[in-house]
Amino acid sequence: MGSFDFDVIARSLGYLFREGMVFTLTLTALAAVGGIVFGTLLAMMRLSSFKWLSLAATGYVNLMRSIPLLLVIFWFYFLVPYIGAWLTGAARPIHVGAFASSVITFTMFEAAYYSEIMRAGIQSIPRGQVWAGYALGLNYWQTMGTVVLPQAFRNMIPILLTQTIILFQDTSLVYVLSITDFLGAASKVAQRDSRLVEMYLFAALVYFIVSFGLSLLVKRLQQKIAIVR
Amino acid sequence: MKYNWNWGILWQTSIDGQNTWIMMLIHGLGWTLFAALCAGVIALLLGSVIGVVRTTDHKWLVRLGNAYVELFRNIPLLVQLFLWFFVIPELLPKAFGSAIKQMPPPWGSFVPAVIGLGLFTAARVAEQVRAGIQSLPRGQRMAGTALGLTQAQTYRHVLLPMAFRIIMPPLTSETMNLIKNTSVALTIGLVELTAAARSMQEFTFQVFEAFTAATVIYIIVNLVVVNLLRWLEKSVAVPGFIGPAAVGGGGH
Numbered sequence: 001m002g003s004f005d006f007d008v009i010a011r012s013l014g015y016l017f018r019e020g021m022v023f024t025l026t027l028t029a030l031a032a033v034g035g036i037v038f039g040t041l042l043a044m045m046r047l048s049s050f051k052w053l054s055l056a057a058t059g060y061v062n063l064m065r066s067i068p069l070l071l072v073i074f075w076f077y078f079l080v081p082y083i084g085a086w087l088t089g090a091a092r093p094i095h096v097g098a099f100a101s102s103v104i105t106f107t108m109f110e111a112a113y114y115s116e117i118m119r120a121g122i123q124s125i126p127r128g129q130v131w132a133g134y135a136l137g138l139n140y141w142q143t144m145g146t147v148v149l150p151q152a153f154r155n156m157i158p159i160l161l162t163q164t165i166i167l168f169q170d171t172s173l174v175y176v177l178s179i180t181d182f183l184g185a186a187s188k189v190a191q192r193d194s195r196l197v198e199m200y201l202f203a204a205l206v207y208f209i210v211s212f213g214l215s216l217l218v219k220r221l222q223q224k225i226a227i228v229r
Numbered sequence: 230m231k232y233n234w235n236w237g238i239l240w241q242t243s244i245d246g247q248n249t250w251i252m253m254l255i256h257g258l259g260w261t262l263f264a265a266l267c268a269g270v271i272a273l274l275l276g277s278v279i280g281v282v283r284t285t286d287h288k289w290l291v292r293l294g295n296a297y298v299e300l301f302r303n304i305p306l307l308v309q310l311f312l313w314f315f316v317i318p319e320l321l322p323k324a325f326g327s328a329i330k331q332m333p334p335p336w337g338s339f340v341p342a343v344i345g346l347g348l349f350t351a352a353r354v355a356e357q358v359r360a361g362i363q364s365l366p367r368g369q370r371m372a373g374t375a376l377g378l379t380q381a382q383t384y385r386h387v388l389l390p391m392a393f394r395i396i397m398p399p400l401t402s403e404t405m406n407l408i409k410n411t412s413v414a415l416t417i418g419l420v421e422l423t424a425a426a427r428s429m430q431e432f433t434f435q436v437f438e439a440f441t442a443a444t445v446i447y448i449i450v451n452l453v454v455v456n457l458l459r460w461l462e463k464s465v466a467v468p469g470f471i472g473p474a475a476v477g478g479g480g481h
Contacts, residue, residue, distance in 0.1 A: 008354070063444075064447050066405070066409075066411070066447055066451040067443075067447045067448070068409040068410070068411075068412035068413075068423055068447070069409070069412075069443050070412040070415065071411060071412060071423045071426070071440065071444065071447070072421050073445075074423070074426075074427060074430070074440060075440050078430075078436045078437070078440070079437075082232060138276055149332070165303075169303075169304075169305035169306075171307070172305040172307045172308060173305075173307055173413070175307060176414065176415075176416060183307065184310060187311075190315075196311075196315040196316065197315070197316050197319045197320065198318070199314055199318060200308065200311045200312055200316050201312070203308055203311075204304045204308045204309070204312060207303065207305055207308055208303045208304050209305050210302070211302075211304070212299060213301045213302035215299075215303065
């Protein structure tokens with residue numbers, strides 16, 4: 001421990017945060033928004049009375065939930081170029097950047113988890129409200145959009161945020177694609193300067209502070225909401 | 230857009246010159262399950278102790294337990310594995326540290342992976358055990374005390390038998406999470422199922438066959454484990470009680 005070198009951390013702070021942390025946070029934010037939107041659609045599909053729609057959504061969610069995120073990352077890393085080629089009609093797999101690839105991966109993967117949360121949220125709304133919506137002459141989308149989803153979403157905010165903290169931690173796995181996210185940046189400095197102990201301990205500390213701080217905020221929010229209701 | 234499918238690749242000899250690729254994947258599955266089993270034992274034992282401690286009225290023990298859970302929950306698993314693999318051997322006394330680093334493969338990455346996965350999962354088990362105990366009516370603890378049981382006896386004979394039955398469903402999904410999480414150990418060099426699929430992809434360029442095979446294996450494992458634990462849950466159920474769905478919470 002005597003040779004603990006704080007200087008290597010100080011020297012690389014700019015790189016770690018301006019490159020790494022910005023990537024991590026951008027990826028987290030985009031995947032959270034995309035995942036919640038897509039997850040809500042999946043939840044609506046699952047609860048739909050069209051059987052094949054609900055089966056497709058159930059199958060997707062169960063598939064995503066039974067394989068490790070790392071395998072999903074590898075899947076999409078190779079699959080997205082082919083899908084892109086198929087969509088654009090190109091003859092060869094198109095080039096997809098590491099950032100776009102990871103945003104798509106995390107959106108698709110987290111959507112499965114968000115959809116389970118949103119499904120619970122939608123199911124927590126009394127059925128009578130849906131019937132009331134229909135009785136007022138609203139169609140499905142209007143009932144969902146103005147009656148059910150706003151409440152479902154509000155009830156689930158703490159759990160959605162908790163899942164987003166997990167997403168924030170999970171983004172560190174893009175390390176396997178040699179992407180410079182926060183951990184990737186720390187790891188690159190660690191290898192260059194042979195300062196693994198300092199850099200990995202510092203990375204752990206930063207992840208801990210961010211996740212723990214956010215989880216305290218979620219807890220406080222939860223108490224606030226609990227009083228309102 | 231063209232992709233040349235070649236499922237026959239699975240039965241061709243792999244890079245090691247002896248086994249087929251499918252055997253290599255199954256070999257990887259073996260390491261996945263073995264690592265998950267070892268880590269699971271650590272997680273169940275340690276997690277139960279920490280979970281129990283958090284429901285006692287020893288203030289500083291509760292705090293210590295809470296601190297453990299927060300610490301291990303708020304650092305990404307990947308970073309935790311790096312700490313066990315790269316950092317801890319450096320911080321230990323020199324002889325001990327280098328003995329760890331010189332462990333022959335695959336133990337050099339297996340041992341840190343199991344420790345890391347075990348301690349990480351223990352925090353999650355502890356949370357479930359605590360929730361399970363706290364979901365019991367207060368009267369049960371009081372009844373135990375009224376019968377003249379010591380605190381340890383109350384836990385052993387009254388609280389824990391019910392609590393563990395109640396938390397079977399969330400423990401089932403934790404088991405699945407643990408099996409999936411062992412894939413993170415590929416970053417420190419453990420050739421488990423995902424890593425085996427990855428190396429098959431790298432050497433054969435048959436990307437989608439490799440990943441499909443691994444995906445199918447994971448799904449089968451998932452089905453087997455879930456059904457096994459559900460059967461266990463049913464066979465230990467106390468007649469007349471329906472375990473309330475214990476805490477959910479996110480996570481993979």
